[in-house]
Structures are given as C-alpha cells and as structure tokens.
Amino acid sequence: MVERPPGRVLAVDYGDARVGLAITDELRLTVRPLETLKNRGRKHLCGLLAERAKADELVLVVVGDPVNADDSVGPRARTTRAFAGELADTLAGFWAREGRGAEAPPVVLWDEGGSTQRALDLIHRRGSSTRRERRRGGLDQIAAAVILQDWLDLGAPEEPAIEPSRNPEREKHREGGRDS
Numbered sequence: 001m002v003e004r005p006p007g008r009v010l011a012v013d014y015g016d017a018r019v020g021l022a023i024t025d026e027l028r029l030t031v032r033p034l035e036t037l038k039n040r041g042r043k044h045l046c047g048l049l050a051e052r053a054k055a056d057e058l059v060l061v062v063v064g065d066p067v068n069a070d071d072s073v074g075p076r077a078r079t080t081r082a083f084a085g086e087l088a089d090t091l092a093g094f095w096a097r098e099g100r101g102a103e104a105p106p107v108v109l110w111d112e113g114g115s116t117q118r119a120l121d122l123i124h125r126r127g128s129s130t131r132r133e134r135r136r137g138g139l140d141q142i143a144a145a146v147i148l149q150d151w152l153d154l155g156a157p158e159e160p161a162i163e164p165s166r167n168p169e170r171e172k173h174r175e176g177g178r179d180s
Contacts, residue, residue: 007059009156010034010052011148012087013112013140014063014080019045020140022148023056028156031148033141042083046090053091054098058105060158061087064112064147084109084162092164106161110151112143 006026013020021034039045053061063084066076073081088107095104151157 008056009060009062009148009151010049010056010058011062011110011144011151012049012064013144013147014083015039015140016079018140020142020144021052022141022145024148024152028152031145031152033138033145036138036140042086043090045083046087049087050090050094053105054094060105061091061107062110062148062151063087063107064144065109066112069113081109085165088162088164104164106158108158108161110147112147 006028008026009024009028011022011031013022017039019037019039021037022031023034024031037045037048049061052058063080065084066074066080068074068077084107088104091104091107095102
C-alpha cells in the first residue's frame, strides 16, 4: 500500500460549459463528487478554486488532462493545460497575498482518458437517468471523482507539478516587498 501524506486533494474535470469537482478525505482514502460549477471564464473559475483551496485546506489539485488516445495533445488538451497553468499562477498569487506560510497547493495534470464514459456507466448502473445527470451537472462531478480515484489508485504522483509562471508581483511579495 502506498503511504500518502495527509491532506485533501481536489480533482477538476475542466469543460467549456461546466467544471466538475471531486475531493478526497484528509487521509486520501476516499473520493466523493463535490459539485459542478458553471464555467464563466478561467479567471473567475481560478478565483473560485483558490477560495475553495483555502477553505478546504487543499494540499494538491489534480486537473484531468484530455490527451488524445495516441497521447498527442489536441485543442481540448491545450485549453485545459492553459487553464491548469493559470490555476497554478492564481493559487501561488493567492497564497502570497494571504501571507500563508506554506507553498500553494501544486497543480498536476492527470490523463482523464475514459472518465466521462466510466461516469456514464456508474450513473447507469445505479439506475439514474444519464440525461438528467448531464442536465444537473452530476456527470461532471462524477467524472472528476473517476479522475481522482484513478490518480489515487496509481500511486498519487505529485510530480511533475505545473510551475507557476514567474510573475514579478508575486516575486516581489515573496522577497518581502523588495524590488530586486
């Protein structure tokens, strides 16, 4: 059994219209679907997720990476990776502004291959209407839970994390307000 450091991990199933979220317990033993957010733009979404990271005391964020079946990176994966980079930047900036002692939760990409189909299968097996679940956003949060469970089952790797970009304002804050 893989020993995991304690702390909650959030999974994000990023989509153009909706974004599904799932979370682990403190010991990373269980995963539960959390909620589905409307995607009102990356900046807005990243702000909401930074607030959630603080409130839930997250230690890591896993973003589902929709690479193609041949592992190539298509337009959907490029969009998702741009979001993940912006999220890493937002979390780092938020942590710096909040004066939090620890580093911001890292953001890692995880292959989400088949997560939506597996979520549909789970919904069908429990006897729910897939059409109703799609409309109310349940599918997205279940897909996020599938991504997070896969990540846990395969050893919960935290590397490679997406590095926040070198933002001069954040660097200034890290150095105690000095311009250097």
